[in-house]
Amino acid sequence: MKVFLLGAGASKAYDQSPSGLRMPIARDFFEIYDKTSLASDPWALTEGLITYLEKWAGVGSAFEYLRSGVDIEALHSEIESARNEAMKTGKYINWMVPYRAYNELVFLFASVINEIQNGPVSKPHLNLVEALNPEDAVITFNWDTLMDRALSEITPWRPDWGYGCPPQKIFRDGWTTPESASSTSSAASLIKLHGSTNWLTAHPVTDGKKTIHSSHDLSADAFAVYAHATQAFSCFAGRYRGGFEPFSYGYYPPNLDFPGRAAPEGRVIVRYRPRVPWREEGTADDSGLPSIPLIIPPVKNKSYEFFGDLFSNLWTSAEDALAAAEEIVVIGYSFPVTDTQSDTLFRRAFSRRTSLPRVSILDPCPELVATRFSRDYGLDHEHLRVEKDYFSADYDLGRLI
Incomplete structure (x- = not known):
């Protein structure tokens, strides 16, 4: 064999992408990202990342910093470390910013890859x-x-x-x-x-002091696979983007039909989404459990055991x-x-x-x-x-x- x-x-x-771009590596990721449609897409979230860089890391202008040739592996590792340290305090106000920035980088990373590979085989x-x-x-x-x-x-x-x-489920114009x-x-x-950009799991949750597991109520290694879609699917805030080849999707992957994790005794789960005037509302369905790409990001300390x-x-x-x-x-x-x-x-x-x-x-x-x-x-x-x-x-x- x-x-x-x-x-x-x-x-x-791969040089056949309609974007005219090739796949990024760690040191040119943000240079490549800046040339994709994601850089001007209001649905591609970067507020947490910008807040982390400017308010937490004190880099001045986040946009200038990201365009200076920063290595995404170094940045993602730094944010992961800041998130983990902040969680030890048990104070939401401390860990919310790096926690959000970490997840946004996962989505940006997967989305850049999806946009570039969205062309001929x-x-x-x-x-x-x-x-x-x-x-x-x-x-x-x-x-x-x-x-x-x-x-x-x-x-x-x-x-x-x-x-x-x-996988637990396969998405082919619906979960099967x-x-x-x-x-x-x-x-x-x-x-x-x-992992893979078309592997999906539920968003991670915390116990207030550490990231513990995903928000689905299945075993930690349960995941779903996205194969293709020819019509709008249910996703976070209904923000569906079409026009993608098989094994690729827009910024938001389809919501899962996995069972959600119940709140601990004496607590309730509250779901809210701020609406802002500069971000158009989605028109697709938003039922189901919001998903996140299941990838091991380019960080120094890879948390394989989390899954x-x-x-x-x-x-x-x-x-x-x-x-x-x-x-x-x-x-x-x-x-x-x-x-x-x-x-x-x-x-x-x-x-x-x-x-x-x-x-x-x-x-x-x-x-x-x-x-x-x-x-x-x-x-x-x-x-x-x-x-x-x-x-x-x-x-x-x-x-x-």
Whole structure:
């Protein structure tokens, strides 16, 4: 079997977006965001982020700061830390601002990706799918759905069962129960180690001192998958935006039909939404439980355990695939030294092996990645192939496989 490992460089290969933009990386996220329609969309919320930067962090002008080349990973990590520290005080007035800013960044991050991938099916990813056999696996650290859509376009792969973790519900112009894979629907598996922009859960709730779990009344690892919509769906404040391809949606994803969490004894849940004159009201339905993209944001301390066993099971599946693969192809992943989780993943997988796999690396700067495999994972030169190039629609994957 083969395993393809995809990093940010694989997503950057998508050059067919009607927006004319390519997928962002940490250091150019806000530069890319500024060029999207989201930057002028009154429904794309940034008040919490601006308040945090100007009133809490004291940066002066939030707009100038965000345009100065700030790294979204550093900023999101800073806000997460501020939120967690403020919650320890137990005072709502202290943690409300960073809590809101953190959630707004999750939505902005997912929305930028959704806008960019809202175009034709990615040719580079279609080429990759053509190279897959049903027993192969694709492991990705990316949040986009370029691979998902390519798989569903030309193989029997379906989001109902193709992620290796069963969702609670699938949205196809309404919420439905996922179908099971049949004997004729075998296809390569897609393991998304940081979640996905089309995975949805309910908003997080707090006990006043920490973020504890989501507002749905199901197990922590329950999630839903958005597949497509051809008509308006119920969403927060009825703020539906149409015109999106499958696996992508506007700023607000559909509300869930999950049961909501009950208030603790002696308390009630109050739902309110301020109305302001500069933001038009939505006209779609707003019933159901408001949802949020289920992604592990680009922060230093990734809270996988917040979602129960979901991510531990996914990382175990990735380890099993890497331990069994005869061939591993790494595309556009730089193995950052700060990502200790991925390093542990490879160390554990390679320690289980009785033989060395063939490893191919496709990257415009592959030297450090090749060094990691030889120095840290014990791969000799006979088993290592390096291609100093970009992943693109014109790249011949036969050079790697």
